[in-house]
Structure formats: structure tokens, C-alpha cells
Amino acid sequence: xxxxxxxxxxxxxxxxxxxxxxxxxxxxxxxxxxxxxxxxxxxxxxxxxxxxxxxxxxxxxxxxxxxxxxxxxxxxxxxxxxxxxxxxxxxxxxxxxxxxxxxxxxxxxxxxxxxxxxxxxxxxxx
Numbered sequence: 001x002x003x004x005x006x007x008x009x010x011x012x013x014x015x016x017x018x019x020x021x022x023x024x025x026x027x028x029x030x031x032x033x034x035x036x037x038x039x040x041x042x043x044x045x046x047x048x049x050x051x052x053x054x055x056x057x058x059x060x061x062x063x064x065x066x067x068x069x070x071x072x073x074x075x076x077x078x079x080x081x082x083x084x085x086x087x088x089x090x091x092x093x094x095x096x097x098x099x100x101x102x103x104x105x106x107x108x109x110x111x112x113x114x115x116x117x118x119x120x121x122x123x124x125x126x
Contacts, residue, residue, distance in 0.1 A: 041095070041097040041118060042097055042099050042116050042118055044088050044090050044097065045086050045088045045097060045099045045101075045116065046116060048088065049086070049101065049114060052065060053065060053103075053111060053114075054111075055110075055111055055112060055113070056110050056111060057110065057111040058109060058110060058111075059103075059105050059109040059110070059111070060109075062103055062111055063082075066084040066086070071084050071085060071086050071087070072084065072085040073085075076102070080104060080105050080106070080107075081102055081103060081104045081105065082102075082103055083100060083101065083102050083103070084100075084101050084103065085098065085099070085100055085101075085119065086098070086099050086101050087099075097118070098118070098119050098120070099116040099117060099118060099119065100116070100117045100118075100119045101114050101115070101116050101117075102114060102115045102117075
């Protein structure tokens with residue numbers, strides 16, 4: 001960028017502007033990369049949990065979300081976490097996927113993170 005100063009054209013230092021643009025690009029990319037698994041079969045489960053249970057969700061709402069959908073809950077020896085078994089059928093491929101999800105909470109019982117592990121799919125029950 002060139003700016004006129006005292007009848008002479010002088011270049012303007014665009015380094016600060018480039019830094020701001022780069023910082024903004026990295027922050028947007030970081031916000032969109034919220035995946036908790038690299039297993040392609042579990043991507044739909046991860047997307048659902050990201051949308052429905054964002055970081056900071058109270059523990060009772062996470063438990064209610066899982067129980068109300070019929071997902072199995074498992075106790076954890078660590079009081080700041082618990083495990084839920086989430087089963088999802090991809091409507092595009094009609095392929096089932098089951099994940100063992102460990103939910104972690106802070107001292108105020110707010111969701112801090114979760115981890116997904118693939119588990120064998122059990123037969124569907126009526």
C-alpha cells in the first residue's frame with residue numbers, strides 16, 4: 001500500500017496488517033477444527049456431540065441428553081468424568097457406528113472435553 005506524504009509517495013509498512021490477517025485466519029481455522037476423533041466412522045457422532053453438547057454444558061444436561069436418547073451410561077472411577085455409549089446410524093450410508101465417549105468435567109461440573117473410542121457394533125434391538 002502506498003500513501004502520499006509531503007508530495008512524495010512512500011510505502012506504508014504493511015507488516016502489522018499482515019500479522020492481524022494471519023492471526024485471524026488461524027483463529028477461524030482453529031474454531032472449525034473441533035474434532036475429537038480421526039475415525040471416519042465416528043465423525044457423525046462427534047458432529048452431533050459438538051453441536052448438542054458444547055464446552056461448558058452442565059453435567060446434568062449431558063446426562064439428560066444421553067439418557068433421553070436411550071444411550072447407556074457407565075460409571076467412571078474418576079468423579080470428574082463418566083462414560084456414555086453412543087450409537088448412531090448414518091442416514092446417508094445406513095451404516096451403524098458405536099462410540100464409547102468419556103466426558104470430562106471441571107470442578108463446577110461443566111463439560112471441558114470428551115474423547116471417543118470405537119467399540120464393536122451390537123445388533124439393533126427393537
